[in-house]
Amino acid sequence: MTVIELKNNKFQKLYPINLGVNEIGHLTISGFDTAELVKKYGTPLYVIDEATFGYNADEYLNSLKKYYSNFLVLYAAKAFACKKIFRLANEIGLGLDVVSGGELYTAIKSDFNLKNIYFHGNNKSQEEIQLAVKNNVGRIVCDNFYELELLQKIAKNENKVLEILIRLTPGIECHTHEYIKTGHLDSKFGFDLEYLDEVLNLITKDSKNLLLKGFHSHIGSQIFEIEPFSDSVEILLDQFQYVKEKYKIELAELNIGGGIGISYTKEDDPIPIDEWAKVTTNTIKQKCKKLDLNLPKLICEPGRSLIAPSGITIYKVGSIKQVPNGRKFVSVDGGMADNPRPITYQAKYTAVVANKMNSKELENVTIAGRYCETGDILIKDIELPKIIHGDLITVFGTGAYNYSMSSNYNLVSRPACILVNNGKSEIIIERETYDDLILKQK
Ligand SMILES: Cc1ncc(COP(=O)(O)O)c(C=O)c1O
Secondary structure, three states, rough: OOOOOOOOOOOOOOOOOEEEEEEOOOEEEEOEEEEHHHHHHOOOOOEEEEEHHHHHHHHHHHHHOOOOOEEEEEEEEEHHHHHHHOOOOOOOOOOEEEOOOOHHHHHHOOOOOHHEEEEOOOOOOHHHHHHHHHOOOEEEEOOHHHHHHHHHHHHHHHHOOOOEEEEEEHHHHEOOOOEEOOOOOOOOEEEEEEHHHHHHHHHHHHHOOEEEEEEEOOOOOOOOOHHHHHHHHHHHHHHHHHHHHHHHOOEEEEEOOOOEEOOOOOOOOOOOOOHHHHHHHHHHHHHHHHHOOOEOOOEOOOOOOOOHHHEEEEEEEEEEEEOOOOEEEEEOOOOOOOOOHHHHHHHOOOOEEEEOOOOEEEEEEEEEOOOOOOOEEEEEEEEEEEOOOOOOOEEEEEOOHHHOOOOOOOOOOOOOEEEOOOEEEEEEEEOOOHHHHOOOOO
């Protein structure tokens, strides 16, 4: 019989930093009673704690500042793309990694500093590239030969010089607890290293309109080891040296992607950001010295580790089913459409009963979603206080890849998203209505 412990371990960011329990045993976030937030905004409800987002961003900025002078941290928009979060990221001094015309358009409408935008993607359309070029976004990260041709054509037509990075696949594949290095990666993203000469020949032939600034690689997501990042840095810097020697071009930017893991459960053991920054920048300094290269500008693009721990989702319990001699299914009013990660890749989450934080009598339940898929299970087998209809289940770590991956499956409207900070709560994305669901239907 344990009471749920809400404190983060030193490097575990399982919970938002402003989490608490009030005198009536309710979970609070940034001073707000979650039950009161539910009364005001309804359920399911995404809640983002602004202070946690700022805290995580500061961790990146301050630790990199300690070890390296020339860097830019991009927020990977795909984790959670909306105007308010883009405005916060811009104010904090982060750049932005976008992967679609939609994310770029949202950034433009958020008055994002366009010079700090890096445009990624393995199949950008001509229209999307034109939108980026017309708005003078900072960099386009070229992924493949088709795109290289498009870029040359568009740059020529617009009479502009495009500053580009080339995305390389360094042959490192990361999973949560293991990684492999191979000469060749079976990935849809980026150029294989053996095509480097072909790429360089195409770019240098048309150097009037394309300016190669550096290389990019992103080796995976939810990574719990530092070594793959260092290996990736070494491989990319080897290519810097190759290009310097053979093409007499000294590249200025090294973009090492995102991917640092976070805790979704207490079993997860993420890398301390400071340690990652120290080791990665040391590798850059040593390797550049060895290869006689100038220190490049370091760019990284975390998404999950910036925004996931800032977010919680509050659901209301509806039906409860006890299978004879089997599981107890507690169904909530959301599920796979607002959080597709469990059904997509068996992602694990932690939850509490927000209105019963001091309850000591626990039972094993499975939290089921409301959608018409047997696999729509948010958390399998979790110890929670005895639950009845109307209780509030709060799931942690839902700030990333939840709203941004959400759908209207079963024609259920998307939840509202609110931002809380310093005694203020505001809607940043309205709850969808039934009319929203049929808005585009004829
Ligand atoms: C190119 C690129 N950069 C950055 C990210 C962000 O990764 P994460 O959210 O794991 O930090 C991704 C995620 O897929 C990515 O593909």
